[in-house]
Amino acid sequence: MADATSADVTQRESSAGVRDELAALTLELCRIPSETKHEAEIASWIQRRCTEAAGTGSVTRIGNSVVCDPCNHAADRQSLPAVALVGHLDTVKCAEVQDYEIRDGRVYGCGSSDMKAGVAVMLALLDRWRELEGARPVWIFYDAEEGPAEENGLQPVLDSGVLPPLDFAFILEPTDMGLQPGCMGTLHASVTVAGTRAHSARPWQGENAIHRAIPLLERFAALERRPVQFGELTFYEVFVLTQALTANSKNVVPDALVLNVNVRFAPGNTAANAEAELRAIVGGLGQVEVTDSAPSGDVHLDHPLIRDWLAREALPVRPKQAWTDVARFTSNGIAAVNFGPGETSQAHQANEWCSVESLEFCYRSLRRFFVKSED
Numbered sequence: 001m002a003d004a005t006s007a008d009v010t011q012r013e014s015s016a017g018v019r020d021e022l023a024a025l026t027l028e029l030c031r032i033p034s035e036t037k038h039e040a041e042i043a044s045w046i047q048r049r050c051t052e053a054a055g056t057g058s059v060t061r062i063g064n065s066v067v068c069d070p071c072n073h074a075a076d077r078q079s080l081p082a083v084a085l086v087g088h089l090d091t092v093k094c095a096e097v098q099d100y101e102i103r104d105g106r107v108y109g110c111g112s113s114d115m116k117a118g119v120a121v122m123l124a125l126l127d128r129w130r131e132l133e134g135a136r137p138v139w140i141f142y143d144a145e146e147g148p149a150e151e152n153g154l155q156p157v158l159d160s161g162v163l164p165p166l167d168f169a170f171i172l173e174p175t176d177m178g179l180q181p182g183c184m185g186t187l188h189a190s191v192t193v194a195g196t197r198a199h200s201a202r203p204w205q206g207e208n209a210i211h212r213a214i215p216l217l218e219r220f221a222a223l224e225r226r227p228v229q230f231g232e233l234t235f236y237e238v239f240v241l242t243q244a245l246t247a248n249s250k251n252v253v254p255d256a257l258v259l260n261v262n263v264r265f266a267p268g269n270t271a272a273n274a275e276a277e278l279r280a281i282v283g284g285l286g287q288v289e290v291t292d293s294a295p296s297g298d299v300h301l302d303h304p305l306i307r308d309w310l311a312r313e314a315l316p317v318r319p320k321q322a323w324t325d326v327a328r329f330t331s332n333g334i335a336a337v338n339f340g341p342g343e344t345s346q347a348h349q350a351n352e353w354c355s356v357e358s359l360e361f362c363y364r365s366l367r368r369f370f371v372k373s374e375d
Contacts, residue, residue, distance in 0.1 A: 015360065022120050022341075022359040023102050029116040030109025031100055036090040039064040039143040039153075043089060046119075046141045053126045060162045064089070064143035065153045067162050070129045071136045080136040081167035081305055085366070086154075086325065087119040087340070088145030095350035105356050112354040113342030118172025121341055121363045125370070132370035135305075138163060145325060149186075149294040154325050158332055168305045169329045170366065174342025174354070177361050178316035181337045182267040184235060185296030186323040187274045189261050191216070191286040197248070197255035206253040209246065213257045216285040217241070220261070223281070228266035230299045233319040235266040239281065259286070264323075267296045297326035300335040309369050315339075339366070 034042040043064040050059045054070035071077035091111035099108040107117065119141065125132065126139055140163075143153035157163070173180075193213040198206025225236040243260035265274040271293040279288050301310070301317065310317075320326065320338050329336035341362040342354045 018124075018363060019356050019360050022117075022124055022363060023107050023356045025120040025123060026107045026112055026117045026354060026359065027100065027102055027109055029119055030107070030112050033094075034090050034111070035093055036144055036147040039089050043141070043143065046089065046123075049123060050126065050139065050141075053123075054129060060160075062157050062160050062162065063153060065157050066139075066141045067157060067160075068126060068139040068141075069162075069164065070126075071138075072164070074136075077136045080134075082138055082164045083135045083305065083370075084138045084140050084163070084166050084169040084329075084334075085122045085125065085172065086140045086142070086169050086329075086336075087115055087122050087172045088154075088325070089119065089141055089143050090146050091116075092146050092348050095352070097350045099351055102356070106353040107356060107359070108351060108353045110352055112346070112352050113174045113344070114347035114352070115173055115340060115342060117174070117342045117354040117359055118340035118362075121172060121359060121366065124363055125366060128367075132367075134370045134372040136164070137370060138166065140169075148292050150292075152325070152328070154328050158328070166329075166334045168303065169326075169334055169336035170340075171324050171326050171329070171336055171338045172340030172362070173320075173324050173338045174344050174347060174358075175320075175338050175340055176318070176344055177341075177358050178318050179310065179337055179339045180318050180320035181233070181301050181326075182230065182235070182299035183297035183320040183324045183326045183338065184237075184264040184266060184322055185269060185271060185274065185294060185327065187263040187265070187271050187278070187293040188291045189263070189275070189278055190289045190291055191259040191261055191282055192289070193257045193259070193286045195253065195255045195257070198253040200251045200253055203253050206255070209254045209257040213244075213259070213286070216259075216282065219281060219285070228268070230267060230319070231301070233299065233317070235319045236264075236321060237266050237269070238264050239278065240264070260291075264321075265296055267299050269296060271295060294323055295327045295331050297324065297336070298330040300330070300337055303335050305335075306337065306369075313365050313368070315365070
């Protein structure tokens with residue numbers, strides 16, 4: 001991108017200009033289908049966009065993830081802290097009811113809040129990378145965040161050797177125009193309650209696994225959320241039944257009921273502890289098999305790279321009562337927080353939308369992090 005004059009920058013950074021640019025970019029991204037495991041098209045689009053902004057030598061494709069490091073050959077940036085801007089390219093399966101348009105201050109589209117709005121902000125900042133002189137920004141666009149933890153595309157990027165040593169990372173998940181440090185860990189387990197198969201016309205010849213599961217269901221129903229404090233932040237640990245499945249025909253007494261339990265555990269807790277507690281809850285009422293887990297993310301509120309910026313921006317700070325890849329960064333020894341455009345209540349919703357206000361808010365706040373002259 002050619003160097004801009006002061007007049008060009010002033011015009012480009014006007015509120016109307018920024019809002020229109022970010023809204024249009026978010027809508028364009030939403031119109032590229034990118035359900036988990038189908039990110040090739042959007043990854044190629046992102047790769048082309050990064051190459052146009054920063055040059056071929058700054059862009060690396062890793063599967064369906066893309067890393068852009070425009071400062072990799074800039075000698076004056078090598079001593080600056082390296083700060084990653086991070087966004088996933090995939091969405092969940094889109095709802096059947098979904099508009100794709102900009103209206104009434106909102107961008108409608110599948111994945112608009114979670115998290116193509118964040119990707120749009122990342123790209124808008126990338127177009128201005130030469131102006132971001134307060135740190136060494138690195139852009140990471142990755143695939144498969146919405147699927148199982150072991151298939152997440154971020155870890156291969158972190159393991160690739162392409163990235164410089166990172167000092168901090170912003171994960172641009174939707175955060176309701178606030179900052180959300182840390183994140184919950186998550187564990188999924190199958191709990192199987194056994195019975196004895198029989199014809200449904202003669203149920204007394206068997207033992208109904210659904211009926212046998214009633215004491216266990218009641219045990220889970222009685223569990224309440226458990227608060228865990230980090231300073232003024234409150235995270236809630238929960239054990240939630242999310243599925244109840246049998247594999248029998250309709251006229252057969254089921255010989256097994258399989259329950260899926262999702263455990264959410266707070267920063268500082270571990271998957272091993274969560275599993276042990278789940279097994280204690282189930283006791284002898286069922287067999288437990290862990291099927292998927294991901295660690296919690298550490299809370300980094302007082303990190304020197306964001307302490308002053310956070311105070312200047314006066315951002316509301318709320319706990320992240322969900323899992324994000326903050327956990328993957330902190331597990332790899334890299335401090336990170338969630339800060340991105342979009343509304344958390346819109347994630348995975350039918351007719352999903354993102355407010356244009358949140359797009360501009362996040363863009364300007366991150367720009368002020370990197371452009372010290374705008375403090």
